[in-house]
Amino acid sequence: xxxxxxxxxxxxxxxxxxxxxxxxxxxxxxxxxxxxxxxxxxxxxxxxxxxxxxxxxxxxxxxxxxxxxxxxxxxxxxxxxxxxxxxxxxxxxxxxxxxxxxxxxxxxxxxxxxxxxxxxxxxxxxxxxxxxxxxxxxxxxxxxxxxxxxxxxxxxxxxxxxxxxxxxxxxxxxxxxxxxxxxxxxxxxxxxx
Numbered sequence: 001x002x003x004x005x006x007x008x009x010x011x012x013x014x015x016x017x018x019x020x021x022x023x024x025x026x027x028x029x030x031x032x033x034x035x036x037x038x039x040x041x042x043x044x045x046x047x048x049x050x051x052x053x054x055x056x057x058x059x060x061x062x063x064x065x066x067x068x069x070x071x072x073x074x075x076x077x078x079x080x081x082x083x084x085x086x087x088x089x090x091x092x093x094x095x096x097x098x099x100x101x102x103x104x105x106x107x108x109x110x111x112x113x114x115x116x117x118x119x120x121x122x123x124x125x126x127x128x129x130x131x132x133x134x135x136x137x138x139x140x141x142x143x144x145x146x147x148x149x150x151x152x153x154x155x156x157x158x159x160x161x162x163x164x165x166x167x168x169x170x171x172x173x174x175x176x177x178x179x180x181x182x183x184x185x186x187x188x189x190x191x192x193x
Contacts, residue, residue: 060102060120062091064071066139068130081138088146092178112158112173119179126185147180154178 064084065073072079074087094101102121108114122142127136148163151174155163161171166174 025079057120059100061122061124062088062140063124063126064088065125066125066131066142068128070132070135072135072139081135081158084139084142085146085149088123088143091123091149092119092146092150094119094121107176109173109176111169112177116177117178122181122183123181124185127187129187131187139165140175143182144180147178147182153179 044169051055062075067073072081072084074084079087091101094104102119104117105120106115107118109116109118125139125143154177155161155166155170155174159166159174162193163171163174
């Protein structure tokens, strides 16, 4: 009988190949990214606080509806998502003092000016129970984009730089001059129009 040794396999390069494959798949694969809204909810009201009915003039509200077929209505007209931002900007600015668009209230903004005209416009968003999440997020993004563009325009006009480059105090002034008033109603069956 002979003493023969079984030849061994060189597995050192196999581990290197496995590591390289792992790195390759980590670099070329995509991870799902969560999409959502960044909102800060108002604080809980005090239990002893009295509830006051606030009446809002009809001209100060633009109603944006999304039906179950993801069609968008601003006021009484059907519009495309690409038109929503400009429609909301025009509504909030009311450049021609149109009596059908929101009125402006003269406010004293501390650290800025007294009697500055601020829009009383409110965006009321209402969606159908069958509205897709994608359409809902797209509409929310357009509404916020409209307010952000108005804030940028204000910041450029009065401070000479975009909103995000302002100091905290200047951002506070801008928020008071261009408020973001978005009201969201409980979903209903708006229907397919």
